[in-house]
Amino acid sequence: MKTQFARKFAVYLLLTIAVSLMLVPFYWMINTSLKSSVELLRTPPTMIPAELRFQNFLDALIKAPFLRYLSNTVFVAIAVVAVSTAVTVLAAFAFARLRFRGKTLLFFAVLGTMMVPQEMLIITNFMTVSKLGWMNSWQALIVPYCINPFNIYLLRQTFKQVPDELYLVSRVDGVSHFRYLQKVVLPLSKSSIVTTMILSTIWIWDSYAWPNLITTDDGKRLVSNGLQNAFTSDTGRIQYELQMAAATMVIVPLVLFFLLLRKYILSGMDKGGLKG
Amino acid sequence: MQVRLEQVTKTFAGSKNTQATAVKELDVTIASGKLVGLLGPSGCGKSTTLFMIAGIHDVSEGHIYFGDHDVTALPSDKRGVGIVFQNYALYPHLTVWDNIAFPLLNAKEMKKRLKQRFAELSPPMANFKAYIQRLVEEAAKLVELTAYLDRKPAELSGGQQQRVAIARAIVKNPSILLLDEPLSNLDARLRVQTRDEIKRIQKQTGITTVFVTHDQDEALSICDEVIILKDGVLQQQGPPQEVYDHPANQFVAEFLGSPQINLVGGSIKANKLYLGNEEWFALPESLSDQPVNIGVRYENIRPDRENRKQAFEATVTSIARTGGTSTVQVRLADGQPMRLHRDSDDVLQEGDRVRLYARPRTVYIFNAEGEKILQC
16 A cells, blocks of 8 residues: 555656656746846846736737748648648558559658658758749748658558458448548548647647748748747847747647647547447 | 359468468359358358459459359459448448448449439339438348437447348348358357348348358258358358258268267278277178278267167266256277267166167268268
8 A cells, every 4th residue: 555655656756747847948938928028137037027028929929020920830731731631641541451563662662751850851852942943932831741651651550440341341332442431431530630630730830940941031931930030139139038928829829729639639549339 | 143153263372472272163053042151160261252252352263153144353343242241340430321321322333323223213202312211221121220220330239230231231232142250249149149130131132142151050040051161172062951961071070060970980891880899780882891980960879779780889978967958978899989969867877888879871981081981
């Protein structure tokens, strides 16, 4: 009894420390976002702002084309999720179900691209995009994110879990591959598909290096890059309180998105009614 | 519709260029409107045969005919067969109604044909949807699931789920119904119930039905005919009782019947059959001297009360009473065991010496290769 309590206590202590460490940056971001520019520079830094300046959030919105950046990111995210989900679902179905020559080799090639760090591809992608004349274009922001090997892998595994017999029955009944995918596989794999959509959204939301590299035009900048550049005062000082207020506003939708769809992420496969 | 397999062989490519033959030069004809059981131990090629009829597996060699029509190269969706799997293969996210209607609404060819049939209906119906509704309800009624059309598969018992699968297979009015071990996932009580249901549905619709099973009880009780396979090779085909009473070889004799047939070593010497070392009876045909296996079913061994010449002596070693009948184990003179059924009120005791006999026409004599050489 005692040892069990001690063990539980140790586990909770460890988890509490881990959670605290995770939350420190968030706390610091919100803390900073509510300080005045004077209080910000005080040493030692104050742990709780003396006066909560919500004005910072308004200032951040007005200052610079922050809203513009945000809407750019939302637009790109929607486009990427739409196109990449379509590509992912079709590719995953082909890898999971169809029989064609070179399938295994092709699948390993797709998996292979997962092993290459994105940073290594930046230069070659940059060359490609600039040769295509796509600098400062929506395509350059969207197309490179449309193929996501991890998502293809994830969905293929999910699709493979749909029992063979369902496929065979629908084949014998004369149901086309596309119909089968649409009417059987997709509804059964809903939660995994939502998961891939969330992953795609987070990916584009967080991406920094690539959009920064190919956009110089303020009208096409994404919020991640905007945060870096927009909050520098005329005197060259970075206005951290505004930057952090903006960062908070960028993160909040993503956190909400995640919380709302948590059910899907955690629920896994929903496949009742099958025995055998 | 009649199904005919002509010299059908199926080989699967194994690893490192090896080939496994699942079905070998199979020649069978399945008569139109019959319920036929494909029977054999696991790995005998019965499911492979079913899948070749369905068009799920290609045929390596040989031909399959539906009626006069060679369907060997026809893709499965063009064959007009309905299939039911062991694990029901229902669409778990759809209701019973949607499951049954699925092949009607989601297959292009089927829908086209239905539209045509709908147009030619007399008396005509108001709309196509109502026609689909009627077909689904007819199928549901046939399997007695009308009350469950709104349920999801997970809310049904195993037997009900299997009936949904059957309804989905017959709603398209298939020329052939294929059932792959449809009862194996059910518990014992439901299995008996569902197999009688299958028999009733088959008789009611008259659809030629092929039923794969490894359970000889199932096959014997509901099939019009059984086809027994072993290692992909046809062993015997015929009406169940016929096959049971006249097994073509030792494998069939052993495979059919529960409890399993008694097999006792013996020999033929000078045209006399020896049970162990003891002379049993003279053979009506002349056969060469050889060691043999003698098969006699439990129910065909009886105590001899009339001092027949063809009786043999044995000692009772144990009696297991199970309700109305008991299984008596005896030991022959040379020590070989044999079992028989007796009524439980029989007065036999362990250690008793008994004289037993079996009518010669219930005695099967197999040679060393397992071929039946004589049944008087």
